[in-house]
Amino acid sequence: LVVCMMGTDAVMRCFSVNGATLLADFLVNSYLLHWISLLSNVILYGDLPKNKENVIYLSNHQCTVDWIIADMLAIRQNALGHVRYVLKDGLKWLPLYGWYFSQHGGVYVKRSAKFNEKEMREKLRAQMKAETPMYLVIFPEGTRYNPEIPKVIADSQSFAEKEGLAILKHVLTPRVKATHVAIDTMKDYLDAVYDVTVAYEGTVDHKGQRKLAPSMTEFLCKECPRVHIFIDRIELKDIPEEQMYMRRWLHERFEIKDKLLIEFYDAKDSKRRNKFPGKSVHSKLSLKKTLPSLLFLGGLTASMLLTESGRKLYVKTWIYGTLIGCLWVSIKP
Template identity: 80%
Template sequence: MLLSLVLHMYSMRCVLPAAVLLGTAPTYVLAWGAWRLLSAFLPSRVYQEVDDRLYCVYQSMVLFFFENYTGVQILLYGDLPRNKENIIYLANHQSTVDWIIADILAIRQNALGHVRYVLKDGLKWLPLYGCYFSQHGGIYVKRSAKFNEKDMRNKLQSYVSAGTPMYLVIFPEGTRYNPELTKVISASQTFAAQEGFAVLKHVLTPRIKATHVAFDSMKNYLDAIYDVTVAFEGTIDDKGQRKEAPSMAEFLCKECPKIHIHIDRIDKKDVPEEQAFMRRWLHERFEIKDKLLIEFYDSLDPERRNKFPGESVNSKLSLKKTLPSLLILSGLTAGMLMTEAGRKLYVRTWIYGTLIGCLWVSIKA
């Protein structure tokens, strides 16, 4: 009985973060919606600046749970510029936590509000946030033949014209790498071999379309590309084989002790512009990622396993950057829920906000 209680309490460690993160969603969307209306007749850059600040508040609260609450150690390899830049962020994709990693780096550059994502089209149906991510500068894309290059290019060029700060996150693999999905990995490796590319072990063969359109649309606006390789410690089983990366719920249950993040900053002049050349360049970057991950997971030397080559820096996030956001959003939400009118507004925001958002993205996104 006692053991069952302990196990139950352990599994409940993600409930508080999930309740706060989801529970504050209507509060945040109401605040953003109010600003959207108030700024209707103001210059777009004024709207964007405040929207970025609002987004920074919410994402800081997210990082309170994913960094301060979990106590995870962030180990950085390579050089992360201190100053914010207009960048494309390219990373390997293995977990639902991956989008948080971009936040982890961005907050250390004071660029958290500028993070925008290239997202799978199905995510636009997320309640409340599906619509908001698009409004914040996110871009929903479909895979393969359904990919709408013109639409993505137009959106990016409009952001450039408006001077929108860009920390654009792309996962070129298109889907998460899971070592248990052997058919997906095999198909990816077969495709690489057929195209004359190196076969990759710990990442999937990257797709070029979204990366090429993003770079081509913003090349005169960008400062650099960040090539980011991520490994979650604790993802090797008893036999020394790689296992699935932690999900968001598992991560919030403190099942990941350390995140290893390797950053290569690539100046835009070193990136080929033509799609065919960029395709080979991108695959070569993923070959580098693969070698880093082979060293991390498969090194015969136990001293070199579970870390990337080179020196690392243990980067700890101060509570000063996250706790105020948690107190503001949770306090506003609690205040709303304490009155009958507030509770009605809260529920209606969930219902009508979701319905209006789904209608909007079905037409616009």
Template identity: 75%
Template structure:
């Protein structure tokens, strides 16, 4: 009986957040759609300001579950973000939690409403979200897919490609691809302040034999199976980034060589004092509940209110159905 209760409580750690995050999606889409119509004849800066605020409210609710409720410790190293900037965020990719880590940094710079992601092509078909998330804090994972130590064929293919190209072979990251980074930088260079080269390590992802394990999934993360996230940041001024693709390709690989060295020390160091940490001093960055709880209360309250009436429930269902269809149609047109 006690075991059943424990298992039930464990499952609720991820079921409840998932239900709230998905359940409030129509509320968010309705609010955004209403503002889109109301602002149609206003200068675009007015639309953008409110759009950013709405997006910030939703993403803050996401962080309420993924940071405040899980109690995870965020340890920051390197060039700690201070001022709000227009950036491209380049990071190693190992988990479905990675996009939330980008949010964790953005909220600490008061830039959460400006975050957008370069997504895998298939993710643009996500109901309600896909056409919106892929729309200036641009997040790119140059590896193209997640690093999973259990997928040995993917790692081997990446290392073989690097060797064939005459590039150093990497151990804890995959060989980066240049296309998305180059296109993003070339399109945004007149507005950019910097590139943030971010290296992320999830503590507790090494087994008893010292072998690296798969990074936590969203469900595992919400079930508090990741005690700490270590985030190393290198701020690179845009003038220090080569603009031509052939030179940027070499530059990007060199950045991933640096990531690899950081991760080798984090995971493989024989010195217990250096293992499970990045070089230099770390800052334990705790997120105030005031940053996230109001968003949770606003969105969940509005959703509950809508579901309490028959007309509200009909509108809710229609938003899911027609919002998804319109989003897919929009993505098809853009493709």
């Protein structure tokens, strides 16, 4: 389907940027519904928005599954194809996907002094000018929380201590730059910010120590019992505008996440572990929503792989598409 998306996007943009965006959103929606249909053990807490909104989605980051979690929440508002990501710059070199994330409204950013604020603002303004529906996913930690790399966690905690910020246990110290630029640029375009906290069951060992969050393969093979998601919908008026104050606000939001995760993983009362506080909802997708995309994706894949000409086209598109995509993002990220 990525091959199909690349081709149709390139052709449609020659005639209409808005038309290309609408078609791309439809194709992405079909592709992601196939994967989301495999997410059966998801428990939701907190604010559960149902109406479509232009939002920024802020979440803790532990594994690749986090990306699919964002898509799963978006589908509740019929906004699945509208999900865009702020991504680490190195991901733009992913074969085919790196180019397509950029074309689909994704923003690649570098860390610290190399962060290009002007470039990010221009990309977001172009999306607003085209009246593109916005569901922008940001992982403010900048990298995954990985208990198998304790140095990253220790460095994050040392930085927080040096800056006079609260030291966090189950999340990393968040970086404010991308969040500030996104909110500041789109403040008149956005409806809200979603602060999302994700916890995976089965990621604590018998000694009470955190384990690595599940990989995509492990998750799809049902090696993670359940995923728990706490959502807090925040009005833009409740977020400080100046970067210095927003930095403090963002850290406070991650302090709240940390407290939720401490309760989830470390509560002394075993009955309070492996769940967030408050009422919960078991999120399920009906067959009516997922079957059409499954049939569409299956038919498209079959037409490509079951014929000799289709297989040749498939291989050539991966090879040449990757080369062209890498050239494209090196010139126009």
